[in-house]
Amino acid sequence: MYTERNSSYNSAPLCTFNAPLFLRYVGTSVVVLGLLGNFLSILVFSRKTLRSRSCSIYFLALSVSDVHVLLGYTIETLLSYGFNSQLLSYPLMCKLIIFLIYASTDVSNYLLTLAAIDRCILVSNYSVRFRFCRKSTAKLAVLIVVLVFSLINSHILIGFHVDETGSCVTMNTTYSSFYTNYYDSYIDIVKTVLLPFLIIFICNIFIIFKYTRRIHFSMAKISSKRKSRRRREKDRQLTWFLLSTSILFVILSLPSEINDFIRPYLSSNFQIVYFCQIRACATMLILIHQINHASHFYVYTLTGPIFRKEFQRLICLSPKQPRKKDFLVHLQQPSLTLNVSPQYDLDTHQINNSRIPHSSNSSAYVSFQASI
Template identity: 30%
Template sequence: MNETYIDNSYLNCTFTLSVHNDLEEFIRYIYMIIYPIIFIIGLIGNLLSSLVFSITELSQNSCGIYFLLLAISDSIALIGGLHHCLTIGYNISIPYAIYCRTRNFLVYTSTDMVSWMIVAISVDRFLKVKFPFKSRIHCTNKLNIKVAGCITIILIVKNIHLASKFIGDFTLDAADNCDPNPAYPSYVHFFENIWPWIDLTTFVLLPFIIVTSCNIFIINDQHKRRLKFGHRNFDRSLTKFLLISSLSLITCNFPVSITIIVYPYISQIYGKSEHYDEVGFIFDILRIPSYATLALNFYLYYYSSSIFRHQALLLFKRLCRIRVHSNEMNILSMGIIQVQSPRQSNLREQTVEK
């Protein structure tokens, strides 16, 4: 009887270990193949976005600085994600404290910047819809640069502890050398039990609440304009962009943030390298869509905004040294006029008539 029990236990353990090994092998191929594709597509798209919002007409838009910082933050976060590509996909460890501290600080700060730049864009759009005349005076490039600077400083202060001596686990059984330093147990407790809640709130929950509130008002206002003025005054591209950005913010980042919180409580191998379980597999899988959102913003802009498409095509032709015809310039000028407020458009029309 005892021998049968031992045999069954041995078979169960062997089967479980085999499943875990299969999961680990599968996730290794994901980070070995899929992440490099995401990285290359994202780096190209973010570079193009940076150029569009820095050297084309869109750089004069009040939100241009937010879009530029969003593209830069996306790129930094994707570069930081190469850490998982190396450690999970290629089993390459980098046991250097300065690397871990720099990487953790830049990744957390850049991903926070992504969320809060989307917040800044949504709030800017909300103010322009709610207060169209006052926003012309107050929502300027100069003010937005100051706002972006304040957001950056706040996020740096929030994440500065990640660049300190508290980061770096170089014990033999460490799952990741960039985990908190076990020599500081109080910080390890903070990092595993308190920090995830702070990060969830600032990275996902608070930005999602603000973005969703602004978007509800903007979309409702657009709907009223459609009923009052007809289809032509219903900005579908703006509505589409705002909906996709807010939905991707929550659907791609909320699950991985929740997993970070519950991981220490439901995994038996958290922080250790000997085994691999289902929780670790889910955690590693959920990182992929989170990284994908960092790579797809350029393509989202190109899909949802005709004005961005025109400016991007103009940029492509500049880069390829193709002469831009005068009729294309007229189309671009008309596109820029459409982005302006109704009051600005009326003044421009009155000037033309005169």
């Protein structure tokens, strides 16, 4: 894919569709909005309220990986073909950027897969969820995914080089044949799209099935523990994040991979005759693929009230909610003699009721209930 696209752009005839101009404006907008959104997602998922969940660790790592995907796209496609800035003519940049594109794309897709597995295990009734759905396990899984796909794509660091014309191409005939006919077609589409899609699809079907069975029971059973309700609400919204990003992953990523799979089998004569149409199609599909990595923040904002709330606190610097530690310190004050009661939802009109005895202990109890 990469070698043919290089030569095609360099020897481009005049076409009705101006791909460089399209990339210059639309591609730049996608990259700028995507980088901004991913950096904001990193800040929001790093907040204490969200980072306590294992799935949030995967979404945090996904945002970091998406930043790397967009940076690789910016250098390899946007700057090269939109602004005619050939940074890939440097040998080190040639190897690193192509490696970054493949490795970070794989990492992003499998982090989303891990998030799907995490949610699937969480909604199940198996005891394994207490071992797998933890922050420490999530951090270890992220590290393993990064290492594994860095090793799988490490051959790119050896197989690519800058030729005499300054183009970043495959090094020799043997590797070029392997890369074009096998790795960038069969291996890449299975590894990058089909396998993650299959796992995510199965997990999402299981999650939806579980939630539809529990919805009536959940509405009928209202827990009195506020902390437990907040925890379940976070889990529910993280699950919606997963479902929405999974749908985007399939819709926006699969067309580009299918195009990469088909293009090597097109005859040379066909590619010459329909060059402008093929280039326009490839440009659009690559940009659509990048929208998948650029849109996650906006999907989270639209689908998650908790994410929006944390984002508002982040940008407005709103005061923090009273912590449990402050509550315990308040209990330990020597001036208060309290008979701790589990009934913390005392109505305001009951506090102001004149029939309450005006003893020191009662005043302290009422004062404490009002502060809550």
